[in-house]
Amino acid sequence: MTTLPRFPTIPEVESGQIIGATYLNALARGAEHLLGVSHASYALPYATAVLQRLEDSYGDMATYWMLHTSDIVAYGFFAGNTSAGKTWYVHLDYYGDDDTWHTVGAWSGTASPSAQSGTLDLSAETQITVGKIYQWRWQGKTSDASYYTTLQVTMLATRPAISGWAAPPTLSAGASSHASLNTYRADLMALNTLLPPTNPLSYCEDGKEHLHTQGDWVAWTRFAYRYRPNGLSVGLWANMLSSTWNWRVRFADAAGNGATVYTSPDVAAVGAWKYESADIDLTAGAAATALATAGITLTLGTGYLVTIEAKRNSDDHALNIRRALCVRTSNGTPGGAWADNKLWAHKNTDVGPTQLNKVRTDMLELYTGGAEELWGDSHAAAYVADEDRPCSGVHRMRYLNYRCAAGETPTLLYGAGFAEEYGLPTGAGWLGFDLSSVGLPAGAAYYVVNVEAAFEGDAIYGEA
Amino acid sequence: MAQSLAGLHLATTWNAAGARPTALLQVSWDGATWTDETSRLLAFETGATLHTGKGLPFLGENRGGTAEIVLDNHDGRYSRRNAASPLHAHIADGLRGFGVRLSAGYYYGATPERLRQFTGYIEYPGESESLAQNRVSFNCLDASFPLQETPLKTQMYADYRSDEVMAAFLTEAGYGGSTDLDHGMATIPWAWADAENAWMQCQIVARSEGGVFYASKEGVLRFERFTHWLESADSLSSQVSLERNRVTFLAQQQSWRDCYSGVRAQWIPRSEGPEMALYEAHEAIAVRPGQTVTHEARFRYPAQAAYVPTAADGDFQAVSAGMRDLSANLVVGATIYGSLAEITLANTSTSQTIYVLDLRVRGVPLLAEEAQTVEEDSALGLVEDKVFDVPTNDYVQSEEQARLQAAFLRDVLQRPREILTWSGPCAPWLELGDRVDVTSAPQGLNALECYIIGMRQTWSAGAIYGMTLELLPVTDLYAATGYFTLGTSEWADAGSDYLFY
Numbered sequence: 026m027t028t029l030p031r032f033p034t035i036p037e038v039e040s041g042q043i044i045g046a047t048y049l050n051a052l053a054r055g056a057e058h059l060l061g062v063s064h065a066s067y068a069l070p071y072a073t074a075v076l077q078r079l080e081d082s083y084g085d086m087a088t089y090w091m092l093h094t095s096d097i098v099a100y101g102f103f104a105g106n107t108s109a110g111k112t113w114y115v116h117l118d119y120y121g122d123d124d125t126w127h128t129v130g131a132w133s134g135t136a137s138p139s140a141q142s143g144t145l146d147l148s149a150e151t152q153i154t155v156g157k158i159y160q161w162r163w164q165g166k167t168s169d170a171s172y173y174t175t176l177q178v179t180m181l182a183t184r185p186a187i188s189g190w191a192a193p194p195t196l197s198a199g200a201s202s203h204a205s206l207n208t209y210r211a212d213l214m215a216l217n218t219l220l221p222p223t224n225p226l227s228y229c230e231d232g233k234e235h236l237h238t239q240g241d242w243v244a245w246t247r248f249a250y251r252y253r254p255n256g257l258s259v260g261l262w263a264n265m266l267s268s269t270w271n272w273r274v275r276f277a278d279a280a281g282n283g284a285t286v287y288t289s290p291d292v293a294a295v296g297a298w299k300y301e302s303a304d305i306d307l308t309a310g311a312a313a314t315a316l317a318t319a320g321i322t323l324t325l326g327t328g329y330l331v332t333i334e335a336k337r338n339s340d341d342h343a344l345n346i347r348r349a350l351c352v353r354t355s356n357g358t359p360g361g362a363w364a365d366n367k368l369w370a371h372k373n374t375d376v377g378p379t380q381l382n383k384v385r386t387d388m389l390e391l392y393t394g395g396a397e398e399l400w401g402d403s404h405a406a407a408y409v410a411d412e413d414r415p416c417s418g419v420h421r422m423r424y425l426n427y428r429c430a431a432g433e434t435p436t437l438l439y440g441a442g443f444a445e446e447y448g449l450p451t452g453a454g455w456l457g458f459d460l461s462s463v464g465l466p467a468g469a470a471y472y473v474v475n476v477e478a479a480f481e482g483d484a485i486y487g488e489a
Numbered sequence: 490m491a492q493s494l495a496g497l498h499l500a501t502t503w504n505a506a507g508a509r510p511t512a513l514l515q516v517s518w519d520g521a522t523w524t525d526e527t528s529r530l531l532a533f534e535t536g537a538t539l540h541t542g543k544g545l546p547f548l549g550e551n552r553g554g555t556a557e558i559v560l561d562n563h564d565g566r567y568s569r570r571n572a573a574s575p576l577h578a579h580i581a582d583g584l585r586g587f588g589v590r591l592s593a594g595y596y597y598g599a600t601p602e603r604l605r606q607f608t609g610y611i612e613y614p615g616e617s618e619s620l621a622q623n624r625v626s627f628n629c630l631d632a633s634f635p636l637q638e639t640p641l642k643t644q645m646y647a648d649y650r651s652d653e654v655m656a657a658f659l660t661e662a663g664y665g666g667s668t669d670l671d672h673g674m675a676t677i678p679w680a681w682a683d684a685e686n687a688w689m690q691c692q693i694v695a696r697s698e699g700g701v702f703y704a705s706k707e708g709v710l711r712f713e714r715f716t717h718w719l720e721s722a723d724s725l726s727s728q729v730s731l732e733r734n735r736v737t738f739l740a741q742q743q744s745w746r747d748c749y750s751g752v753r754a755q756w757i758p759r760s761e762g763p764e765m766a767l768y769e770a771h772e773a774i775a776v777r778p779g780q781t782v783t784h785e786a787r788f789r790y791p792a793q794a795a796y797v798p799t800a801a802d803g804d805f806q807a808v809s810a811g812m813r814d815l816s817a818n819l820v821v822g823a824t825i826y827g828s829l830a831e832i833t834l835a836n837t838s839t840s841q842t843i844y845v846l847d848l849r850v851r852g853v854p855l856l857a858e859e860a861q862t863v864e865e866d867s868a869l870g871l872v873e874d875k876v877f878d879v880p881t882n883d884y885v886q887s888e889e890q891a892r893l894q895a896a897f898l899r900d901v902l903q904r905p906r907e908i909l910t911w912s913g914p915c916a917p918w919l920e921l922g923d924r925v926d927v928t929s930a931p932q933g934l935n936a937l938e939c940y941i942i943g944m945r946q947t948w949s950a951g952a953i954y955g956m957t958l959e960l961l962p963v964t965d966l967y968a969a970t971g972y973f974t975l976g977t978s979e980w981a982d983a984g985s986d987y988l989f990y
Contacts, residue, residue: 034676034887036650040976042672043716045989047893196980203975371896371990376973377982424763459763484853485763 029423029467032058032217035210038203046369049381052206053366055213056387060363062220063397064355066258066468068418069248070182070404071228072330077107077173078165083116086176089161090428090455090478091119091405092223092486093154094183096147099402100130101180101249101328102163105137108172113137113165115176117145120160121152122489138175140279142328144184157489158426158455161405179249179328181405189215190392193385196378212388221403223426224481226418226473228407232347239340242273248331248351250276251402252323254360258470259287260302260350261333265294268339272346274305275332276316284319286312291338298347300442304354325360325398350417350470361396362386406478415474418481420465425449425458426486427479435479437463439471449473457485491723492706492918497602502595503916504735510593510915510954511601514558516611517588518579529566531624532559532949533591535607537631538959539701539921539942545901545961546701546922546942553633553688554704556591556607559949562625568616584614589629593948594917604917606946608708610634632704636662636688645793645827645855646680651698652712654680654884655691659710662687669705670712674698675893678886679759679855681791681827697884699894706920715897716989718922718940719972727926727938729916737955738912739929749877749902751866756891757883758861761793762854768830770848776819776836784832786850791828795852797821798832805848815843823850863888865895867903877902896990900968907962909939915946915956927960938963 033051038044076086106113116131130145153159161181167174193212194205230246237243250257259274269291277283287305305312307323316323323329331351337344364383367375390397408414413430420439427449429435435449447463450456460481465471473479494500502508514530515523537554539546565571569580579587588610594603609631616625630637639662646657651673657680659668664687675698682690691712695702699715718724733739768786776782788795798804800816807816820835830850836843864876879898885891911927919925919941926936943959971986972978978986 033889034648034678036673036676038975039672041720042674042714042975043719043972043989044975045674045716045893045972047889047990048674049988051889198981199979201973201975201978201980206975369988371988372969373988374985375982376978376985376988377980379982381980457763484761 030058030061035213037207037210040203042203044206046371046373049369052209052213052384053369055217056366056384056391059213059216059391059399060359060387060397063253063391063399064357065421066352066354066419067421068225068227069250069331069351069353070225071407072179072247072249073177073407074244074247075103075175075177077175078167079170079173081166081168081170083114083164083166085162086165087163087178087407088410089181089405089407090158091161091181091183092158092403092480092482093156094222094403095155095185095401096150097184097186098129098145098147099143099180099182099184100145101142101178103138103140103177103179104132104134104165105139105175106135106167106172107175108169109137110135111172112168113139113174114167115163115165115174118162118164119153121150122154123152125152126162127152142180154489156486158486159489179330180251182402185219185401187215187219187393189218193388195385196381198378209384209388216388216391216399219399219401221401222483223403224418224421225404225406226416226479226481227349227351228478229349229415229417231412231414232345235335235337235344235346237337239337242334242336244332244334245346246333246349250329250331250353252325252327252329253353253355254323254325255306255308255356256354257305257307257331258302258350258352258354259305259333260300261346262298262300262348263292263335264298264345265337266296266342267294268337268342269293270335270337270344272301272333272335274303275334276307276321277330277332278321279328282319282321284315284321286315294342302350306356325396326400348415348417348472348474350472352419352470359390359397361390363390363397404480406480408478411477413475413477415472416476416479417470417472420460420467420469420471420481422481422483423459423461424482424485425460425473425479426455426482427458427473428455428477430475430477433475435476436474437465437471438474439465439469443472455486455488490705490721491728491920491923492604494918498597499594499602499604499916499918502597502602503914508914508954509596510948511596511603512948513592513603515590518576520588523590526560529561530558530950531561533557534945534947535591536945537703537921537943539703551692551703553637554607554609554631556589556609556629558589558591558627558629560625560627561623562616563623565623567614567625584611584627586634587611589627593915593946593954595954605707606917607706608632608704632666632708632710633688636664636691637686639663639687640684641682641687641690642684642826642829643682644825645791647793648676648678649680650676651694651700654694655702655712658682658687658690658694664710667709668711669709671700671714671717673700674714674716675890677884679791679793680884683826683828693882694884697882697890699897703921713922715893716972719967719970720974721922723923724940726924728919728923729925730936731911731913731925731927733929736911736913736929738910738957739932740910741907741932743905743907745905747902748872748905749867749875750872751864751876752879752895752898752902753862753864753876754879754885754891754895754898755860755862755881756885756887758858759855759886760858762790762856764851764853766849767792767795767852767854768850774834774845774848776834776843776845778836778838778840778842781833781835784834784848786830786832788828788830788850788852788854790854790856792852793855795825795830795850797823798848798850802851804851806846807843808846809841810844815841819843819845861888861891863891863895865899867899869903871903893990901966904965906965909960909962910957911960912955912957915954919944919958924963925958925960940966
């Protein structure tokens, strides 16, 4: 059995109580634990292509599974119509405990493209229960069946609000108080509770055979990046018989500004599947320059679109690509005014504001508006019914929650060159698997292929 | 915490040359009223201790305070087979479990001034008859008695402080008396009891963070945390000066045997495993028409959660002998505890016996991983390669808990400790944990400040009211004084009070 990082247990204290290094170290470790989570690598959730619907009656445009962790649901999409002045219609539904679809949001407009984002409060919904996995769907229609309504979904997640947070007091030299420390404790625990119980795995478009004109860049698969500094690790598999090919990573903001943040050199075809990857620092070097030139400002918490494109350099040979991987990375540098905490020891005599206020400073960085702001987004997992897809991500949580695609054996690909394989149990509905039984390295990238949808969780969750 | 002397003169009368002891014994025969039995009291001896090993209160369990009370039984008042006894209706089935209150002190002039010295229950009697005397002795246990009699099964408590765990355990044990529980210093990730002695469980919980759990003379259940004696006023200043003028016995013993070069403490981490069958019955359970069967399911592992079995989830089949489905006639209920479930199977059929096949209880297990250890070594070099292993404690589940224990005990055990034994007239307001000072010039003791870690009292009609104290010098317990106390110490970037472990 492997072990995972554990948030420290921090007891309450009372007036008249002697405090010790164990206690103060627990406060400090709590802040450091959350900083570690803030800088975690994780797979970016899938963003759809620009989907189209020609009918003037509602029909499915995108489908998801989502663990219901909170009654607040965050959404983001671009909608539009291929003809100016025509109206697009979109609504969002979940499939409730009563085996009925329930609409929780509906939008329409004539502007195109129209960026829509926000949150929905589902607290009045009676057919959805926290802790279960539900089906979701985006449906759309057009006002004129001669023209398409378009939809690109970039965000669907539950987003709980922080609970139990109180403004942490600043300590001053002089009379000590237990209440201040208890507020620190409560705030640390509130921040920790905010963290999502899931770790998304990137859903990837099906493998693609590029037969386009040589030298033309063609978009393949997309990811939504709610920005946290400061980079990306992107990879894909390709197979081409001969010649060379290239791939690149495009980065776009909601205003439509776009930049190329990475372009591969010519990749020589080897006649077999080969993994290509790149680590991209968005805050330095060529990528940062490209973003600045395009007028893109990176802002913590703001949504961006990451697109992988590829081109072949010969019309004579098809370029096959599959299994994209797109991971947020961090250089680990704390943001804002983050203060490194003291390692407390028995008989220390500097139990005062300089050291203790560091915990407060750090918590404020982790709180709303801080440079290390944590958020509790638990992302939906896209799927296409009865179709298998590869999912990829970074191993951070113990359990894999997954749904099998009909007739397929879900398989883990991990280790050096993703050469290790492990076949997962098959079955109907959502299944759970304890990843600690495989020896998947913590923090390592891996694939789970031949699944309909998957995500990591701190538990095994059941379908509603 | 010493008893209050407000309005009393015991601080002078206890040590007076002509001190006249007085005692009051009350017994609750009917469970509601207290009967004065003092007129028959011949003698008593009480005892209480906070340590069982190495002279430290933080290492072992204490059995609970005891009292042996000797009474005149010339008329068979306390003889359970004596139908003429006025107590016969109460004691005919045995002299056990009756509440006892014992107070003692001294006369101030003609006024008896007494303080409670023991609150408990009769555990068992002893009766004897000789030529001149017919006596009975009550062997009593303090307020721990009902808890020692109570097997405790509890639900799973997650992330409770030690005092909260004890409070929950006491509630589940049906304890309705008074408590005085310090705020715990540690949070226990998972706590539960499995048909175990409630008193012992509370002590193990207390010990998991280096605290002590005991019953006071007034019958209050107390939890005192690791630092209690550095915080409590009665442990910070001497409650009585034990001078040589009245001492009947004074001994010092320095134990090199219990001096160690290091301390090793264990913790056993637990983590939630994947949902599994925690229990599977290995035989069919027959439930006759109209019958309700209670089936005890002991889990393979303690469980973070367990679910009431349902046929729909495949947790059992309910069939007749002919394998006809009778699940509609079976009402299943369950009381879930931390490591077992009591499952009730009620058959609503009037004619068919139901056989419950393949009964299982599913849940989320708490898997215990290998014990981890931390070791804190002494730099003093008084002894070499002699490491003390702190006894394993199921409630020590985090490194923080283990390291706290190891660091503290390393400082305490790296030097030989001294235990003083002092006997003399009884100062009846003293309690365990109080600070006293001892003076005896021949032994070089000049107001040596000590904690009381054990106390025995003896009283008999017409004799001296005596006490024997086991004393641990204050300097042998904590590495420093002036630790940082919330609400008292001041935040300071330099020169603050000391940080504790």
